[in-house]
Amino acid sequence: MSVLTSPPKSPVGTPVANSLTAGKLPRYTAVYVLIGCIAVMSLVFAMIAVAAGSDFNIVASVFLGVVAYVVVIWVLSRAVEGPRKASDRLVTALVATAFTIALLPLISVAYTTIVNGLPRFDIQFFSESMRNVVGPGGGALHAIVGTLLVTGMATLISVPVGLLTAIYLVEYGRGRLKHAITFFVDVMTGIPSIVAGLFAFALFALITDDPGIRFGFGGSVALSVLMIPVVVRSSEEMLKLVPNELREAAYALGVPKWLTILKVVLPTSIAGIITGIMISIARVIGETAPLLIIAGFTTSMNYNLFAERMMTLPVFVYTQYANQGADTQAYIDRAWAGALTLILIVALLNVIARIVAKVFSPKTGR
């Protein structure tokens, strides 16, 4: 390889342009070594494939190629550049590999959903419900409306409760009560979503004395149970980031505590709080199990959160896939299109959160 042709140190007698550049691998060595390693491994597996008469194993050649690269670059760098640079190259290689591995499923999911979802990603999908549809056609308008209503109501419940709890914990809480609340919020973060659904179902079944109760507001309550701890935790962290000096500056001007919180602490941290709320929405908008229990499923439009079953997008995807009719492909296509819509709604919410955070964040003016 080209690497070995350049000696680590200039021979005696040759003028050295810059002694500080001595003992470094040439630029792009890492890239060449990586390509070389994968090429060698591909060659090995190609020979195995020919000899055994089997298919060429591309996954194994790339995987072992990367492993070989990590070893080769470390040995090479240690020989030429010394132990510090060698550790640097080793860790760089490991970090980059971990990043790539983490990215692969993400790309795969996005790609599969887009490819499979696009065939039914049409106007009809966004303008019709599934009422009286048993084959191709139909749409998910009822589920989109349901998801927006149920999640919107869940946000309306969770944000005041969660934000005020966070303000209590950061600004007022002392001693045991504060620690107890923090502990139970942490426990709530780990509640399985099905438990939240059963809680909402049991609550409303007892209140209304109707053992078969299904309605959208119940779904909102179940989602709030999942959402509140996320809002509390993220808002708490953001409020803690506000420097104490700002609070003291306001107190020293004779501003009461509640106005200090309202007009100094919250505006300073509002960008982070909004981001946290958006993350919590993204966390619950894809919940299926609790909604299946308490919101139920239907093929018709329902704009009323307080009566009748209400369809939501995750449940729509689930029912389309689980109860395929005679024309299987039509149902599967609708399921993929529903999944794609859900991902796009979450992505859109994140974009809005970014814009809002940018607009509200403190300006530096420089």
Add this chain to the structure above:
Amino acid sequence: MSKRIEVNDLNVYYSSFLAVEGVSLEIEPRTVTAFIGPSGCGKSTFLRTLNRMHEVIPGARVQGEVLIDGNNLYDSAVDPVLVRRQVGMVFQRPNPFPTMSIKENVLAGVRLNNKRMSKADADDLVEKSLQGANLWNEVKDRLDRPGSGLSGGQQQRLCIARTIAVSPEVILMDEPCSALDPISTLAIEDLIEELKQEYTIVIVTHNMQQASRVSDKTAFFNIAGTGKPGKLIEYDDTTTMFSNPSVKATEDYVSGRFG
């Protein structure tokens, strides 16, 4: 405008830890009083008791009396918020509100208290306060820019402007120049000299020259050792304190022979 401060046998605690013990002193109106002493001796803690700012720290409490024109700040019926409106404070590090413009920062004390104010009155107050803080000429063209975009010295003068905008009787300054360069320090010192005409000023400083330059009276605090309470060692006219102090520890400290 300015008021007389009288402190009688004041002890300051953080929970059960006695931080400052047995301080008694009197501060005359329209004077500058400097608190000097080594780090951790309780100067800042004592200063914060003069407008009940130390209560912001959980567990902090005091015993004794602080009288402003004869009214005890620590009477159980006194609202600390009203005390702080009369006794303003400038902090060690400049802390303009990051979400507000220069103008809004000056008006913060008024606006945050939900007081309505006509635009003309507000503009007058902004100009008067910024001129009072010697900052008007530097920022008059960019009043709507964020306050955090100013230099450190300008930010500190903005904080002083913010403090005088609520027209307090007393201004407390906790090492106001320790984060600033000599030129900004000079600007603040000149400003203290002018503010003295109207306000009673108490300043904590680690800079001995600054104390001798700006103050009329000086109080020296000291601490016997780690974990021991800080005490007021000597309190006298600044010239006496720096030329002919009556306590040996004061002489050692002001002449740099300490420790």
